[in-house]
Amino acid sequence: MSEFTIKYQIITSENDAEALARKIAIEQSVETPESLISQEIENTYVGKSSLSRVGDDVYTLALTYHEAVLSRQFNQLLNLSFGNVAMYPNVRLVDIQLPDSCLQFFQGPLFGVEGIRQLLDVHDRPLLATALKPRGYSAQQFADMAYEFALGGGDIIKDDQNLIESFDEFKSRVVNCHQAIQRANDRTGKQCLYFPHISAPYEALEEYFDFIKQLGIKGVLLAPSVLGLDTARGWAAKYNLIYMAHPTFTGSYCVPPNHGMDYRLFYGLLYRLAGVDISVYPNTGGRFQFSETDCKSIATELTRFMGQISRSFPCPAGGMQYEHLSRMCEWYGEDAVFLLGGSLLEYSDSLANSTHAFIERISECIHGSSDNRPAPLSGSCEVPANVNQQQQEFLRFDQFNWDGRESVVYKQMKDIPFEGIR
Numbered sequence: 001m002s003e004f005t006i007k008y009q010i011i012t013s014e015n016d017a018e019a020l021a022r023k024i025a026i027e028q029s030v031e032t033p034e035s036l037i038s039q040e041i042e043n044t045y046v047g048k049s050s051l052s053r054v055g056d057d058v059y060t061l062a063l064t065y066h067e068a069v070l071s072r073q074f075n076q077l078l079n080l081s082f083g084n085v086a087m088y089p090n091v092r093l094v095d096i097q098l099p100d101s102c103l104q105f106f107q108g109p110l111f112g113v114e115g116i117r118q119l120l121d122v123h124d125r126p127l128l129a130t131a132l133k134p135r136g137y138s139a140q141q142f143a144d145m146a147y148e149f150a151l152g153g154g155d156i157i158k159d160d161q162n163l164i165e166s167f168d169e170f171k172s173r174v175v176n177c178h179q180a181i182q183r184a185n186d187r188t189g190k191q192c193l194y195f196p197h198i199s200a201p202y203e204a205l206e207e208y209f210d211f212i213k214q215l216g217i218k219g220v221l222l223a224p225s226v227l228g229l230d231t232a233r234g235w236a237a238k239y240n241l242i243y244m245a246h247p248t249f250t251g252s253y254c255v256p257p258n259h260g261m262d263y264r265l266f267y268g269l270l271y272r273l274a275g276v277d278i279s280v281y282p283n284t285g286g287r288f289q290f291s292e293t294d295c296k297s298i299a300t301e302l303t304r305f306m307g308q309i310s311r312s313f314p315c316p317a318g319g320m321q322y323e324h325l326s327r328m329c330e331w332y333g334e335d336a337v338f339l340l341g342g343s344l345l346e347y348s349d350s351l352a353n354s355t356h357a358f359i360e361r362i363s364e365c366i367h368g369s370s371d372n373r374p375a376p377l378s379g380s381c382e383v384p385a386n387v388n389q390q391q392q393e394f395l396r397f398d399q400f401n402w403d404g405r406e407s408v409v410y411k412q413m414k415d416i417p418f419e420g421i422r
Contacts, residue, residue, distance in 0.1 A: 001066055001067050001068065002067040002099045002102060003064050003066055003067065003099075004064070004065055004067065004070070004096070004098045004099060004102050005062050005063065005064045005065075005095075005096075005097040006028075006047070006063050006080065006081045006093070006095070006096050006097075007060055007061065007062045007063075007093075007094050007095035007096075007097075008024065008060070008061045008063075008085070008092060008093055008094060009054075009059070009060060009061075009091070009092045009094050009258075010024070010058075010059050010060075010061050010090060011057055011058055011059075011090035011091075011258055012057060012059065012090065013057055014053075014057070017051060017053075017059050018051065021049050021051045021061045022049065024061060024063070024085055024088070024091065025046055025049050025063055026046060027083075027084045027085055028047065028063065028080055028081075028083060028084065028085055029045050029046045029047055029065075029069070029080070030045055030046060031084065044066065044068075044069075045065075045069055047065050048063065048064045048065075049061065049062070049063055050062040050063075050064070060094070065080070067099075067101060070102060070105060072105040074105075074106055074107075074229070074230050074233070074273060074274060075230050077096070077106075077270075077273070078230075078270070082261055086260075089258075090258050090259065091259065092257075092258060092259055092260060092261060092262070093260070093261035094261070094262045094265070095262070095265070096265060096269060100307040100308075103273075103307040103308065103309055104307070104308065106273040106274075106309065107237060107273075107274075107275045108272060108273060108275060108306075108308070108309035108310050109243070109272065109275055109276060109277040109309075109310040109311070110236070110237060110240065110241075110242070110243070110275060110277065110310075111242050111277045111310070112310030112311050112312060112313075113303070113310070113311040113313055113335050114310070114311070115242075115277075116242060116277060116278070116313065119191060119193065119218060119242075120155055120190075120191050120193065121190075121191060122155060124334060124366070124367075125334055125359075125363050125366045125367075126328070126329065126332060126333075126334060126335070126337065126338050126362055126366070127155040127156060127313070127336070127337040127338070128154050128155050128156075128337075128338055128340070128355065128358055128359050128362060129154070129156035129315065129337050129338065129339045129340075130149055130154060130156075130157050130158075130339065130341055130344050130345075130355075131157070131158050131159070131160045131339070131341045132145055132146065132157065132158070132159050132160055132163065132173075132177065133160040133162070133342075134160070134162075135160065135162045135163055139169075139173040139175075139176040139177075140176060142173055142177055143173075143177050143180040144180070145157075145345075146177040146181050146184075146194060147180035147181065147183060147184050148184075148350065148351035148352040148355070149192065149352070149355050150180070150181045150184030150185060150188070150190075150192035151184040151187065151352045151355075152350075152351065152352035152353065152354065152355025152356040152359070153188065153190060153192075153356055154192055154355045155192060155193065155337075156192070156193045156194075156219075156244075156278075156337065157177075157181070157192060157193075157194055157195070158194070158195040158197065158221045158244060159173075159195065159196050159197035159221055160197070160341075161197055161221065161223060161246045161248050163197050164197070164199045164200075167200070167204065167207060167208065170196070170208065170211075171211060173196075174196045174211070174212060174215070174217070175215070177194055177196075178194055178215050178216075178217060181194050193218055193219055193242070194219075195217075195219040195220050195221045195242065195244050196212055196220060196221065197220075197221040197223075197246075198212070198220055198221070198222060198235075199222075199223060199227070209235060209238070209239050209241075212239075213239050213241075217241075218241065218242055219241050219243070219244060219277070220236060220239075220241045220242070220243065220244070221244045221245075221246055222235070222236065222243060222244070222245060222246070223245070223246045223248045223249060224245050224274065224276070225247075225248065225249040225250045226248065226249050229270065229271075229274045232245070233274045233275040236275060237275060242277045242278070243276055243277045243278070244276075244277065244278040244280065244315070245271055245276040245278065245279050245280060246280050247267065247280055247281050247282065250266065250267075253266050254266050254267075255289075262297075263281075263290065263294040263295075263297065263298055264294070264298055264301045265301075267279050267281040267298045267301075267302075268297070268298045268299075268300070268301025268302050269301050271302070271312065272301065272302055272306070272309060273309065276312055277312055277313065278312065278313040278315050278337055279298070279302055279312055279313070279314060279315055280315040280317050280339060281295070281298055281314070281315065281316065281317070281318075282316075282317060282318035282319075283295055283316030283317060283318055283320055283324075283328070285319075285320075285324060285327075286317070286318035286319030286320055287318050287319035288318050288319075290318075292331075295316060295331070296331060298314060299314035299316075299331075299332055299336065302314045303335055311335070313337045314332060314335070314336045314337070315336070315337040315338075315339050316328060316332065316336065316338065316339070317338075317340075317341075319342075319343075320338065320339070320340050320343060321340075321343045322343060322347060322357075322358065322361065325338065325358065325361050325362055325365055326361075329362060329365035329366050334366060340358065344358060
């Protein structure tokens with residue numbers, strides 16, 4: 001039977017290190033006095049302990065368990081890795097090492113990097129996302145923002161996590177924004193995805209999910225540390241939705257340097273195992289004190305090869321500006337979602353033009369030249385006068401070919417005249 005390993009950093013004196021290691025091993029597995037632990041229980045359930053010194057009064061504790069102890073449950077992984085020990089001072093979870101035989105117990109992202117790219121038909125640059133804010137705007141004001149962002153070529157627009165209101169207010173905003181984005185998509189011929197934020201009493205959640213599913217919305221913003229990691233996963237999976245995870249209510253898990261858990265594990269590994277398609281986290285250089293090392297390690301964990309588990313999009317956010325785009329492209333490469341809110345809204349008087357400018361800059365940073373970048377939008381975002389729906393002629397596309405392009409469905413809708421077109 002396979003084994004897996006959980007590692008901690010513990011800060012304690014040399015005299016107390018062995019005793020603390022044994023205490024943690026018991027606390028996390030059987031939580032019982034030594035006298036009640038039979039040899040069979042010891043061999044089956046208690047983690048095999050390995051302690052190594054890494055600095056003055058700093059140790060790494062590795063606990064190795066039999067695969068069966070996981071009980072094939074994500075919640076058990078949480079409990080086993082950081083259950084009661086979360087209340088121990090100076091103990092930090094730093095690594096979880098799972099073999100492929102254990103990875104099969106976890107769902108992982110339903111869509112992941114590849115699935116989202118296929119829906120958007122954007123394959124060669126980081127995606128650009130923004131948020132509907134601030135709370136207090138009318139449904140029509142939010143819809144206008146959504147329309148402009150989609151018209152400018154934006155990829156994903158989500159509700160701000162503070163948009164929590166009555167079901168009637170939710171419906172009004174979501175319908176207006178969804179219809180606005182559809183109008184913009186019809187006009188540009190591109191796809192922009194809208195992710196409403198769902199946060200409601202447990203008894204009402206199904207009503208919210210049913211509503212957005214009936215509209216044909218493809219994804220949702222959830223706060224897993226508010227709803228519960230596995231609960232949020234379950235709702236997104238039940239309705240087959242792209243799952244974008246917001247980091248609200250998560251700081252105490254990672255920020256204290258000698259407690260909690262490693263940033264990489266929380267926003268990376270655990271979110272990915274729990275089905276998160278897009279993991280939002282504060283980028284270094286913004287409003288929050290995440291280091292460059294922490295941010296890069298999160299992105300690596302979300303995108304590295306991990307058995308059958310699909311890759312998730314890293315989504316650095318938190319006060320990013322236009323001037324940060326070059327460095328973000330350098331750090332994250334193509335497979336990332338750049339979430340910019342206030343800086344995008346403030347960049348120019350036209351959100352459509354701002355969005356276009358940011359995407360143009362991202363493409364330039366990734367590809368190193370201005371070749372094949374989209375033409376600038378006019379101030380009013382009007383279709384050029386020499387192009388209209390009545391023209392019956394072929395438009396020429398330079399340097400176009402089918403090499404490396406997969407056949408994909410043009411529209412997912414049923415009972416339409418062009419059903420089946422690819």
